[in-house]
Amino acid sequence: MDVHNVEMVMSAVSASQYPTDGKPEIALVGRSNVGKSSLTNTLIQRKNFARTSSQPGKTQTLNFYDVEDKLYFVDVPGYGYAKVSKAQREAFGVMIEEYITSRKQLRGVISLVDARHEPSEDDISMYEWLHYYNIPILVVATKSDKISRGKFNKAESVIKKALGFDNEDSDFQFFSSETKYGKDEVWHWIEQHI
Numbered sequence: 001m002d003v004h005n006v007e008m009v010m011s012a013v014s015a016s017q018y019p020t021d022g023k024p025e026i027a028l029v030g031r032s033n034v035g036k037s038s039l040t041n042t043l044i045q046r047k048n049f050a051r052t053s054s055q056p057g058k059t060q061t062l063n064f065y066d067v068e069d070k071l072y073f074v075d076v077p078g079y080g081y082a083k084v085s086k087a088q089r090e091a092f093g094v095m096i097e098e099y100i101t102s103r104k105q106l107r108g109v110i111s112l113v114d115a116r117h118e119p120s121e122d123d124i125s126m127y128e129w130l131h132y133y134n135i136p137i138l139v140v141a142t143k144s145d146k147i148s149r150g151k152f153n154k155a156e157s158v159i160k161k162a163l164g165f166d167n168e169d170s171d172f173q174f175f176s177s178e179t180k181y182g183k184d185e186v187w188h189w190i191e192q193h194i
């Protein structure tokens, strides 16, 4: 999709603040610093619209981005960031769970993992949890510019094995916000699901 118009319409911490116009939504989840906001920027063809940072924990609310008046991207706070207090981590957990389990407009979740590493316990729990709720999942292995193409097959099987990936119900894509690798494929998946 060629994106011309994007607007950050809401920074929500609870359901009463979600947009009410019923447009389909695609949410982005993953560890802090994995590259969720960067992926959002790549898809909407902006440099730093969704604010990114080399410091983890940048995104702290559910941020709804209206894309072309057609759908919302929902940028979700990252999990697994040790320096966030336990109370705050629990609050994030409640906020994310409330959104994922109750949101009728949610058409699919893009679950980001780091292409270079085996998924963390949190990545595995997130995948299992989304799968349990029958939410369409696209696992995006990002920062793929940091590994050579020759390592893609191996990295993909390591990630899928650790996640207990269901090839029938979920999809997988390498991605890079640096090189834009995988951008069209991610858009294609989104368009098929909204």
Ligand SMILES: Nc1nc2c(ncn2[C@@H]2O[C@H](COP(=O)(O)OP(=O)(O)OP(=O)(O)O)[C@@H](O)[C@H]2O)c(=O)[nH]1
Residues within 6 Å of the ligand: 030, 031, 032, 033, 034, 035, 036, 037, 038, 039, 051, 052, 053, 054, 055, 056, 057, 058, 059, 060, 076, 077, 078, 079, 142, 143, 144, 145, 146, 175, 176, 177, 178, 179
């Ligand atoms: N090389 C490379 N760096 C990336 C890529 N995607 C993100 N980064 C870098 O990783 C860091 C974190 O990116 P963000 O997009 O802010 O990560 P986030 O998942 O939104 O982080 P939180 O908001 O803290 O949860 C930044 O320094 C980005 O420049 C990528 O595909 N390749």
Ligand SMILES: [Mg+2]
Residues within 6 Å of the ligand: 036, 037, 038, 051, 052, 058, 059, 075
């Ligand atoms: Mg972010």
